Amino acid sequence: xxxxxxxxxxxxxxxxxxxxxxxxxxxxxxxxxxxxxxxxxxxxxxxxxxxxxxxxxxxxxxxxxxxxxxxxxxxxxxxxxxxxxxxxxxxxxxxxxxxxxxxxxxxxxxxxxxxxxxxxxxxxxxxxxxxxxxxxxxxxxxxxxxxxxxxxxxxxxxxxxxxxxxxxxxxxxxxxxxxxxxxxxxxxxxxxxxxxxxxxxxxxxxxxxxxxxxxxxxxxxxxxxxxx
Amino acid sequence: xxxxxxxxxxxxxxxxxxxxxxxxxxxxxxxxxxxxxxxxxxxxxxxxxxxxxxxxxxxxxxxxxxxxxxxxxxxxxxxxxxxxxxxxxxxxxxxxxxxxxxxxxxxxxxxxxxxxxxxxxxxxxxxxxxxxxxxxxxxxxxxxxxxxxxxxxxxxxxxxxxxxxxxxxxxxxxxxxxxxxxxxxxxxxxxxxxxxxxxxxxxxxxxxxxxxxxxxxxxxxxxxxxxx
DNA sequence: CCTTATTAGTGTTATGTTGACACTAAGTAT
DNA sequence: ATACTTAGTGTCAACATAACACTAATAAGG
Numbered sequence: 001x002x003x004x005x006x007x008x009x010x011x012x013x014x015x016x017x018x019x020x021x022x023x024x025x026x027x028x029x030x031x032x033x034x035x036x037x038x039x040x041x042x043x044x045x046x047x048x049x050x051x052x053x054x055x056x057x058x059x060x061x062x063x064x065x066x067x068x069x070x071x072x073x074x075x076x077x078x079x080x081x082x083x084x085x086x087x088x089x090x091x092x093x094x095x096x097x098x099x100x101x102x103x104x105x106x107x108x109x110x111x112x113x114x115x116x117x118x119x120x121x122x123x124x125x126x127x128x129x130x131x132x133x134x135x136x137x138x139x140x141x142x143x144x145x146x147x148x149x150x151x152x153x154x155x156x157x158x159x160x161x162x163x164x165x166x167x168x169x170x171x172x173x174x175x176x177x178x179x180x181x182x183x184x185x186x187x188x189x190x191x192x193x194x195x196x197x198x199x200x201x202x203x204x205x206x207x208x209x210x211x212x213x214x215x216x217x218x219x220x221x222x223x224x225x226x227x228x
Numbered sequence: 229x230x231x232x233x234x235x236x237x238x239x240x241x242x243x244x245x246x247x248x249x250x251x252x253x254x255x256x257x258x259x260x261x262x263x264x265x266x267x268x269x270x271x272x273x274x275x276x277x278x279x280x281x282x283x284x285x286x287x288x289x290x291x292x293x294x295x296x297x298x299x300x301x302x303x304x305x306x307x308x309x310x311x312x313x314x315x316x317x318x319x320x321x322x323x324x325x326x327x328x329x330x331x332x333x334x335x336x337x338x339x340x341x342x343x344x345x346x347x348x349x350x351x352x353x354x355x356x357x358x359x360x361x362x363x364x365x366x367x368x369x370x371x372x373x374x375x376x377x378x379x380x381x382x383x384x385x386x387x388x389x390x391x392x393x394x395x396x397x398x399x400x401x402x403x404x405x406x407x408x409x410x411x412x413x414x415x416x417x418x419x420x421x422x423x424x425x426x427x428x429x430x431x432x433x434x435x436x437x438x439x440x441x442x443x444x445x446x447x448x449x450x451x452x453x454x455x456x
Numbered sequence: 457c458c459t460t461a462t463t464a465g466t467g468t469t470a471t472g473t474t475g476a477c478a479c480t481a482a483g484t485a486t
Numbered sequence: 487a488t489a490c491t492t493a494g495t496g497t498c499a500a501c502a503t504a505a506c507a508c509t510a511a512t513a514a515g516g
Contacts, residue, residue, distance in 0.1 A: 012281045014239045053240045056314040084312045086284040206513030207463040434484030435492040
């Protein structure tokens with residue numbers, strides 16, 4: 001039992017857990033599953049699972065996300081490792097180590113099927129009871145993205161390719177959970193030179209149409225100045 | 229071989245690696261060992277090792293640090309997890325996952341003995357050839373602490389309990405690797421209310437003695453405003 | 457076509473922060 | 487007493503932040 005490796009080394013259990021966020025109707029949502037088995041059977045939890053030998057934690061994350069929620073990691077716009085938690089006793093057999101990831105995207109639709117475990121997006125302001133320390137992990141991820149959008153262009157990952165300045169501001173407000181001043185926001189954000197105006201307009205009802213903008217890059221880049 | 233766990237799950241190899249920094253003579257140093265065995269026999273590397281079953285990564289870090297360098301984690305002033313690297317092929321038997329930690333302290337002395345592996349502090353500006361991707365991990369850790377001292381009081385961990393403003397400024401300059409303006413530094417840092425003056429003076433040669441200061445807290449706290 | 461409703465879009469001012477810059481103060485050594 | 491060395495201090499200009507209200511452009515409905 002102990003000599004799987006030649007020198008008698010036995011590693012602990014390794015798992016991954018993933019926090020997928022997206023904005024829906026100007027609210028911030030996180031992807032959860034309902035646990036089908038003990039421990040915490042019937043409770044909600046982050047999608048995750050065991051990290052098998054021979055796969056990277058990133059690969060294990062992509063695999064478990066697809067299996068448990070039907071979400072393809074390639075449809076996410078930004079994925080990054082968050083933190084590694086020792087405190088998650090995922091497995092009744094003993095101590096487990098969980099590497100966590102955060103993923104951001106738009107129009108992500110979990111697939112309901114036999115193999116999936118009732119995946120769905122939940123408003124982060126009204127979370128159900130969560131298994132393990134997953135509430136803590138979600139808060140950690142939320143803090144990370146709040147911080148990240150102040151010194152990078154990470155907000156692109158939550159927006160469509162073409163967007164109005166109002167949509168951009170709303171995305172910030174949704175992540176921050178507070179309102180921002182319209183004129184100050186526009187002045188500051190435009191000075192960062194992360195986006196450029198297009199010739200297209202967004203028509204959306206009985207009012208003046210808004211110019212549509214596009215990010216210069218759809219990859220993460222750090223800002224010269226921080227944003228807030 | 230595959231059924232150590234009842235359901236056939238076999239975890240990958242789990243290791244920890246630790247980046248210990250301290251300031252010596254106004255230069256920034258990192259703790260390295262000389263590898264006694266292949267792979268990379270004879271090359272320098274971060275202290276680290278296998279994470280056994282039943283211990284947390286933090287416990288594995290403390291254990292391997294003590295074993296390989298004689299440094300007791302309790303003598304460090306600040307320890308935090310950095311990142312988990314999949315890319316460290318520590319083990320020729322295959323893919324390994326390495327959880328890394330950063331530790332900061334002062335007057336840390338590695339112990340030379342049979343069990344230790346030639347531990348010593350190396351100036352981060354003149355590093356020897358390093359095993360694995362440990363150079364990358366050290367740079368990652370260095371970036372982290374550079375950033376951390378701009379929005380927390382983390383610098384306390386590199387200073388003695390009583391210190392002068394000049395020593396404080398030198399500590400920042402050492403971590404940043406660049407010089408700061410004396411008047412602006414003092415004005416800004418004192419406005420953060422992290423430290424208070426004591427009645428003691430530091431006499432150090434044929435010149436005006438300097439007031440000694442003390443941190444209000446010897447624990448990590450975030451700043452209201454960022455510092456730079 | 458005119459009115460209304462609705463969101464888009466814009467500038468100024470006061471306050472605070474940053475960054476550049478040079479001299480006096482207090483001690484020791486000779 | 488003089489020289490030397492590090493400690494300690496203030497101003498000003500440039501820039502960033504935060505508070506704040508009106509006009510512009512369109513669609514819908516009468």
